Every structure is written in structure tokens, then in C-alpha cells.
Amino acid sequence: MPLLEATGIVKVFGKLTALDGAALTIGENEFHGLIGPNGSGKSTLMKCVAGAEMPTQGKVTFINRDITLLSPTERARAGMSLKFQITSVLPTLTLYDNILLALQAQSSLFDLVFSRTRGVLHDQAMMMLSQFRLADRAHDAAAALSHGQQQWLEIAMALAARPRLLLLDEPTGGMSLEERRVTGELLQPIKQHCSLVIVEHDLDFIRDICDRLTVIDQGRVLASGTVAEIQANKSVQEIYLRRA
Incomplete structure (x- = not known):
């Protein structure tokens, strides 16, 4: 049974469809990266999982419980924690x-x-x-x-x-190369008791710490799999890597 499963996530802002049937599955003690071009919907999907945004359609299940309509506070009590890009x-x-x-x-x-x-x-x-x-x-x-x-x-x-699940939105933004390296080292020990979903533009960083990756493009999941599978994926090479 997955720790977290988001299925058929649609998010519409006025005339803009930011997410169009996106999905995400996270296992226990798994580090999972969300990657994709700017504006692809990565952070929006993260916010729908965390409750910072409510999906227009779709379902989010956490520890075998439907949390789709729960507030961020209620999700935190259920075992989820979120850190946005801007330091607070x-x-x-x-x-x-x-x-x-x-x-x-x-x-x-x-x-x-x-x-x-x-x-x-x-x-x-x-x-x-x-x-x-x-x-x-x-x-x-x-x-x-x-x-x-x-x-x-x-x-x-x-x-x-x-928390059982930690959500990080671009935690290495603005860091030096050495700080990014150390951040990876500091995160590794939490895998013993906590899964991680991380949105990140630094492909080297995310490749080094993540077990699996999901690639979002234009609001849809382009590919999901191990780091090796994503690196070998032709669609990712042609669409994501060319535009990154």
C-alpha cells in the first residue's frame, strides 16, 4: 500500500489548466523527485498534495485515508509537513x-x-x-x-x-554548490523514518538523492520511474532535457 497516492489531479485557474490528470505515488521511506520545465505544474501538484491548493478534480490518499478536502493543518496532523521555497x-x-x-x-x-x-x-x-x-x-x-x-x-x-512525509519545494534554490552537496548529506538520514517529495531544478542534486522521479510537462505526467529509467526515457530526453 503506497504512503501517498494522488490520482487524476486537475487544477484550473480561470482559463488556465495548470494540471490535467496528473498523478503521483509515494512509497514508505522513499525519496521522490518532481522535475519538469518551468511552468510545467510541479509546484502546483505539490500544493494540491499539501492542501495549499484544492484540486478541481482528482483524489489524494495519505496513509490509506482520503485527504483531498482536508486543510493543510489537518494534513499536518495526519503526518505531512511542507517547506516552501521562500524561507519562513x-x-x-x-x-x-x-x-x-x-x-x-x-x-x-x-x-x-x-x-x-x-x-x-x-x-x-x-x-x-x-x-x-x-x-x-x-x-x-x-x-x-x-x-x-x-x-x-x-x-x-x-x-x-x-512527519511520515516531508514535502520540499526547491530547497536548494540560491545555494552554493557546497551547500547543495551538504543539503543532500543532511537529508539522507531522514529516510529511516520519513518519505520525501522534492521539487527541484538541479538535476544533479535530485538524481543523487532520489529513488524515483516523476516528470511533469504541461500539467501532465510525462514519465515516472527510477532515476535510470527516467534518464533513458526518450520522451524525457526530447521534451524535458531539451527545454530545461
């Missing part, structure tokens, strides 16, 4: 407090009212910062981080809820 850390707060707030979002109101969470969550917050090579900056303001480090912090925050 709280820049004036320290890295530690950014992580702590993300962790506290999972705590009960009772624990929050009686201030029981900070001490309990301290070790977990530091562990997450260490996992993303940020522990030595724990008490620095998030605004002092490089762009790449802010992306790592936000990924760590997205993982605070211990």
Missing part, C-alpha cells in the same frame, strides 16, 4: 527558539500554559540543530545565518512534527 524562519529569534517553537507546536495546551516544555524539549532541540550542523549557532539570531543555513533550519523545523 523567524529572523529575530535564535536558532534554538525557532526549533523550540516548532517542537512546542506539538505539545498540549496544558504543558504550554504551565511552561513545562522548554526543559523537556531542550535535548531534542539541540539534537535537531546538531543533525543539521547548526548546534554551534544555537544562540545566534536566525537572520545571521547564510541563505543555505536558513534553509537547513527550516527543514529541521519542518521535521519537528516527526
